Amino acid sequence: MSPRVAIVAGQWGQNVGNAFFNLGGRHLLGQVFGPAEVGFFQDQPNYRTLHDKRRGNPANHAELVADLDIDWLVLQGPVLNAWMAASWESAFRRLAARGVRVMLHSAAFFKFTPREIAAVRAFLEAYPPALIVTRDPRSHAILRDRVPGVPSHDGIDAGFLLPEVARPFALAPGTAPHMAFTFDRYPEPAISDRPFDPARHTTRQVTLLGKPRHLGVPRRLDRLAHASKIRAYLGDLTDFRRLPATLDGHRILRPEHRFYPHVTHKIYRRPGALASDEPWSYATVYAGARLTLSDRVHACVAALAYGNPAMLFTPSPRAALFERLGLDAIRRQPVSLPRERLDAAVAAQIAWLRANV
Numbered sequence: 001m002s003p004r005v006a007i008v009a010g011q012w013g014q015n016v017g018n019a020f021f022n023l024g025g026r027h028l029l030g031q032v033f034g035p036a037e038v039g040f041f042q043d044q045p046n047y048r049t050l051h052d053k054r055r056g057n058p059a060n061h062a063e064l065v066a067d068l069d070i071d072w073l074v075l076q077g078p079v080l081n082a083w084m085a086a087s088w089e090s091a092f093r094r095l096a097a098r099g100v101r102v103m104l105h106s107a108a109f110f111k112f113t114p115r116e117i118a119a120v121r122a123f124l125e126a127y128p129p130a131l132i133v134t135r136d137p138r139s140h141a142i143l144r145d146r147v148p149g150v151p152s153h154d155g156i157d158a159g160f161l162l163p164e165v166a167r168p169f170a171l172a173p174g175t176a177p178h179m180a181f182t183f184d185r186y187p188e189p190a191i192s193d194r195p196f197d198p199a200r201h202t203t204r205q206v207t208l209l210g211k212p213r214h215l216g217v218p219r220r221l222d223r224l225a226h227a228s229k230i231r232a233y234l235g236d237l238t239d240f241r242r243l244p245a246t247l248d249g250h251r252i253l254r255p256e257h258r259f260y261p262h263v264t265h266k267i268y269r270r271p272g273a274l275a276s277d278e279p280w281s282y283a284t285v286y287a288g289a290r291l292t293l294s295d296r297v298h299a300c301v302a303a304l305a306y307g308n309p310a311m312l313f314t315p316s317p318r319a320a321l322f323e324r325l326g327l328d329a330i331r332r333q334p335v336s337l338p339r340e341r342l343d344a345a346v347a348a349q350i351a352w353l354r355a356n357v
Contacts, residue, residue, distance in 0.1 A: 004070055007038060014259070021158040044057055049261065056086035077108065079104065106159075157321045159298050185295050253274060307337075311334040325342065
């Protein structure tokens, strides 16, 4: 028997964090519908990197998702964006005509701008989902106020269930313990026992592994990274710092979440580099990391889910997902996620879904 619930998934190569919440979402929804009833299907092609997503899908795209014989279509992640209509209007219209219900699960806004919120509201009024489960309180409050009448739940990011589906490998006895420094968009901060020159560096002080440390990023690189993604990559070409391979007896592993496009000079310039288009290697890295520092939201999600501390270095509003689990301090210092808090949130989400599907 074919699955009756299709989770839109993919784009793992351009952001492996997508795999984390795709896999976690399938596991969670499997507890609601039954594991055999839930499967994956292709994401829309206009989500690809370096494409103007508001132009919609390519003209010759086979919109097979609208032809699936299913009961539910599930969208996850920051799908509440300015190009939601361009991506999904045609498919939603055809699915609605056949009575297929749409669920927004572990969903969030992308930028939280007034323009984006207005565009999403207009689209959801025209094509209302049957259920909404958000991954952060901000998204939930916006949808509750602007899309009334649709049952909604203030839920968590499905990436926190990655340990339920990705069993990490243990490293061989005698292997040095490691930390994960995952910096794709913003420059990795240098770490020192002494202060950096504030005239030349963006600096902060934070306690890492029980020891006060000074973190510093050259101001020029920091400005470029905050200006735009393209400028961040151009600035990276001139980042000639020699960052260390170890810290306090810990090997530093440097995962890159964007395998495609594969910018070889950027990924492998420093020791401990790792890049892959599959999530399993990353699970092993984050599950074993004594500490994760990252500008990637889902690097921190994975580390926290496996019971390890993490600190986030990004101004992205999508970091709001940590607020749902009381991890608001994650941008200021390393934080940890109590297992009982996560278990309670997952149980509440499953119970709400079972009561409403």
